[in-house]
Amino acid sequence: MRLHRNLCFAVIDGLNNIFNDGEYADKVIQKLLKRDKRWGSRDRSFIAETTYDIVRWKRLYAKIADVKEPFDRDNLWRLFAVWATLKGIRLPDWKYFENTPTRKIKGRFDELSKIRKYRDSIPDWIDEVGLAELGEDLWTKEIAMQNVLADVILRVNTLKTTKKELQQRLQSEDIETEFLDGYPSALKLKERANVFKTTAFKDGWFEVQDASSQLVAEFLNVEPGMKVVDTCAGAGGKTLHIAALMQNKGQVIAMDIYESKLRKLKTRAKRNGVHNFDMRVLDSTKPIKKLYDKADRVLIDAPCSGLGVLRRNPDAKWKLEPEFLDRIRVTQQDVLQKYSRMVKPGGKLVYATCSVLPSENQEQVDKFLTSEFGKDFTFVKDNKVLAHQSGFDGFYMALLEKKK
Numbered sequence: 001m002r003l004h005r006n007l008c009f010a011v012i013d014g015l016n017n018i019f020n021d022g023e024y025a026d027k028v029i030q031k032l033l034k035r036d037k038r039w040g041s042r043d044r045s046f047i048a049e050t051t052y053d054i055v056r057w058k059r060l061y062a063k064i065a066d067v068k069e070p071f072d073r074d075n076l077w078r079l080f081a082v083w084a085t086l087k088g089i090r091l092p093d094w095k096y097f098e099n100t101p102t103r104k105i106k107g108r109f110d111e112l113s114k115i116r117k118y119r120d121s122i123p124d125w126i127d128e129v130g131l132a133e134l135g136e137d138l139w140t141k142e143i144a145m146q147n148v149l150a151d152v153i154l155r156v157n158t159l160k161t162t163k164k165e166l167q168q169r170l171q172s173e174d175i176e177t178e179f180l181d182g183y184p185s186a187l188k189l190k191e192r193a194n195v196f197k198t199t200a201f202k203d204g205w206f207e208v209q210d211a212s213s214q215l216v217a218e219f220l221n222v223e224p225g226m227k228v229v230d231t232c233a234g235a236g237g238k239t240l241h242i243a244a245l246m247q248n249k250g251q252v253i254a255m256d257i258y259e260s261k262l263r264k265l266k267t268r269a270k271r272n273g274v275h276n277f278d279m280r281v282l283d284s285t286k287p288i289k290k291l292y293d294k295a296d297r298v299l300i301d302a303p304c305s306g307l308g309v310l311r312r313n314p315d316a317k318w319k320l321e322p323e324f325l326d327r328i329r330v331t332q333q334d335v336l337q338k339y340s341r342m343v344k345p346g347g348k349l350v351y352a353t354c355s356v357l358p359s360e361n362q363e364q365v366d367k368f369l370t371s372e373f374g375k376d377f378t379f380v381k382d383n384k385v386l387a388h389q390s391g392f393d394g395f396y397m398a399l400l401e402k403k404k
Ligand SMILES: C[S@@+](CC[C@H](N)C(=O)[O-])C[C@H]1O[C@@H](n2cnc3c(N)ncnc32)[C@H](O)[C@@H]1O
Pocket: 231, 232, 233, 234, 235, 236, 237, 238, 239, 255, 256, 257, 258, 261, 282, 301, 302, 303, 304, 331, 335, 354
């Protein structure tokens, strides 16, 4: 592979925004890709993948390059040189790469690869929490998998088409996919492609949604005609799935504390042909109280550390803080206590997160079940999805039933 100067500059600028200005990697990359209209799909992939790679391996590369934060531009070029060297890419004779110690880089890599926090490039505190909660064996395998680039998975919108029809239509746009056993609505891309450009996407035939995430709406066991509340709906990935499983019959009420997220859901719902939904911004307790004992199903897709989806959001490793984790655990119990009251007797509740930590998952459910409101519920089943076992995102989901 030959390195092109303007693409490398774009990567360095992006890293500067992410590491030094605290911007989110996905937003930075979106912005970078708009910089030059002449860039083709290969150029765009180079920028996105290289930036994500260096974000993912920040701690390891910084240790190898012997640079410390805050990184100045020379330091960012040194990180880049480590990335290129380890990829076996020949460095051009640009001034930024003068005196790059290629042999030393490889030697340091071999040496540091023996230590998990460097090998898997994670902050000490995350390594300690993961180890304490999952144990040596599971944590070592899980954090390694969280550094492997995630596949692109689609969820077919069964309100508009079938999996087979979608597969054929994508094929006509040169995108090859395959079915996944155990995931009834999923199609996996055989090669990465920009699916958002396809006419099938514009027509609302699919959404991009990881296979593990697709298990959540299935777990809720909805039926057409039910009243379902999606309490932490965000931009509605799971709301849309629920609506499709309900065949647009009945009512899905999507709630979130952020109106901006629900507005995105509205746009997506229109594209998906979803009609059976309402939205409520949670700026008071009123929308919740009005629904006490009324819902057949309640989904709590709780805010969490995101430690199950680092493959997609590698910069979360560097942005997460122990205090945030403490605060989010409090919020998780709080939303369980409050939103569970909307479930009607005999109705069902799913509590889900995209974390792999038991303290955000089964321990929250256990605590809830022994609390005053939780005593009205019985535990039906749960699914602890680890990325290294499933091949998809790390997730947790528990199904509870309210006593009659
Ligand atoms: C895991 S995300 C939801 C993802 C979404 N369900 C999906 O499938 O695309 C958690 C959501 O909870 C929202 N949230 C945070 N605190 C909340 C609260 N106290 N009540 C309701 N929603 C909350 C966040 O704004 C965020 O959108």
